[in-house]
Amino acid sequence: MIKLIIAVLSFTVAITSQAQDLAFGENAFEGVFQIDSTFTRDAGQTYEVSASGEAGDYGRVYLSYEFTDKLGMQSQGEFTGFAWTQNGEEVNTATLRGIYKKQGSVFKLYSFDNVSDGKLNVATGVVDFVAKTMKFSVSEIASD
Structure with a gap:
């Protein structure tokens, strides 16, 4: 029994010593979008969504998704x-x-975004297809 406890503790220490925390930058912003269109091409296997709206310093943003x-x-x-x-x-x-x-x-979204300005962003959002809205909280991941 002692060997089992030591093995579990050793495993736990090994895992936690390898873990990395995400460090978020200070440039958090909100994104608020209106869903422009939603459709499926394959009888409901995939859904495509287009939206547009405002997102912090990025200004006007156009989104397209495949779910x-x-x-x-x-x-x-x-x-x-x-x-x-x-x-x-x-x-x-x-x-x-x-x-x-x-x-x-509604649908909750969790997203990692690779941006052409070199930033890495993480976003959480809520999509409401009835209200035709998408709202996100976005934070830059400190990648230094």
Whole structure:
């Protein structure tokens, strides 16, 4: 029994010593979007969503997502997406990847975003298809 306890403690220490915390930058912002269109091409296997709105210093942002359920869980799955923004003469793009989970009448999204300005962002959001809205809290990941 003592050997088992020592083995479990050793394993726990090994895991926690290898863990990394995400350090968030100070440039957090909100993104508020209106869903422009939603459709499926394959009888409900994937859903595509387009939205536009405002997101902090990025200004006007256009989003496109593809939602899938590769594990067949029905109430949660994964997504990929793309964002494009222009603020004055500055143009940025981003790839979006994450997971979603249905919670009541809305969907919660958790996303990691790679932005062409060199920033790495993490976002959490709520998508309400009835109200046609997407709202996100976004924080830059300190990558130094």
